[in-house]
Amino acid sequence: MSNKTLTRMDLSEAVFREVGLSRNESSDLVERVIELMSDALVDGGQVKISSFGTFSVRAKSERIGRNPKTGEEVPITPRRVLSFRPSHLMKDRVADGNKKG
Amino acid sequence: MIRSELVQKLAEENPHLYQRDVERIVAAIFDEIIEAMARGDRVELRGFGAFSVKKREARVGRNPRTGETVSVDEKHVPFFKAGKLLRERLNS
Numbered sequence: 001m002s003n004k005t006l007t008r009m010d011l012s013e014a015v016f017r018e019v020g021l022s023r024n025e026s027s028d029l030v031e032r033v034i035e036l037m038s039d040a041l042v043d044g045g046q047v048k049i050s051s052f053g054t055f056s057v058r059a060k061s062e063r064i065g066r067n068p069k070t071g072e073e074v075p076i077t078p079r080r081v082l083s084f085r086p087s088h089l090m091k092d093r094v095a096d097g098n099k100k101g
Numbered sequence: 102m103i104r105s106e107l108v109q110k111l112a113e114e115n116p117h118l119y120q121r122d123v124e125r126i127v128a129a130i131f132d133e134i135i136e137a138m139a140r141g142d143r144v145e146l147r148g149f150g151a152f153s154v155k156k157r158e159a160r161v162g163r164n165p166r167t168g169e170t171v172s173v174d175e176k177h178v179p180f181f182k183a184g185k186l187l188r189e190r191l192n193s
Contacts, residue, residue, distance in 0.1 A: 005143045006133070014133035019122050029111065029126055034149050036110055040102035042190050048103045052131040053179075057191060080191040082150070084181035090135050091179060094154055097139025098177035 008034075041082065053086040138179055148186035155180045 012027035021029070037055070040047050045057040057080050065076040086094075104127065112123045134144050138154050145151040159175040183191075 003141055003143075004137075005145050006137045007145055008147075010137075010144075011130050011133055011146075014129045015126050018125055018129040021126075026126075029115075030130060032111060032114070033107065033127065033130055034146055036107055037102070038149055038187055038190065041187070044102060046102070047107075049107070049131060050104050052104075052135065053181075055181075082183040082187065082191060084150075086179040086181075090138070093135050093139045094179045095176050098141050098154060098156075100175075 049087075051087050051089045053084055053090055055082060055084050057082055141177075146184070148184050150184040150187060151182050153180050153182070154178070 008027065008030055011030045012023065015021065015026040015029055016023050019026075037047050041055055041057055047055040060079050060081055062078045063076050064073055066073055108120070108123050108127050111127065112118065112120045115123065118126075134152055137144050138152055141154055143151060143153040154177050157176050157178055160173050162171050162173045163169065164171055
């Protein structure tokens with residue numbers, strides 16, 4: 001395990017290596033992919049990328065929470081949360097790649 | 102939205118690129134994320150979210166059909182946490 005953190009820059013670099021585009025155009029494309037996925041989630045609720053995984057938005061209804069410091073009961077407002085279900089391919093690659101020995 | 106619709110949209114916005122190249126670009130992005138996690142790395146996309154790897158400790162499980170105990174090895178699983186901006190956009 002190398003435990004690095006990759007960013008948009010590393011993804012742009014991967015696009016740059018893959019196709020003969022400029023670094024600028026590569027990074028614009030990465031940005032656009034992220035925007036299109038975000039917009040689709042905000043308006044449509046689901047993004048399915050085959051062999052990667054599925055992002056979906058779930059609606060949560062109001063529930064009673066508790067302020068852990070004071071013990072006071074407070075309502076948690078209804079909200080939409082994002083969940084991600086990895087593909088089998090991703091699960092297998094992550095499990096195999098991080099196996100020790 | 103599915104993968105092919107994402108490719109389609111990008112191709113429409115970039116008429117100077119062949120659809121085949123747009124497919125390769127999209128694949129390069131998602132493959133890079135998977136490869137990073139396979140190495141145990143995190144991928145942080147500010148505003149969207151972060152992909153990371155979580156370790157599940159070895160445990161003693163049970164075969165639900167027979168009730169027999171089985172040992173389950175330690176394993177690593179992918180994890181995604183939505184970014185602050187996206188969480189806010191989902192709730193505004």
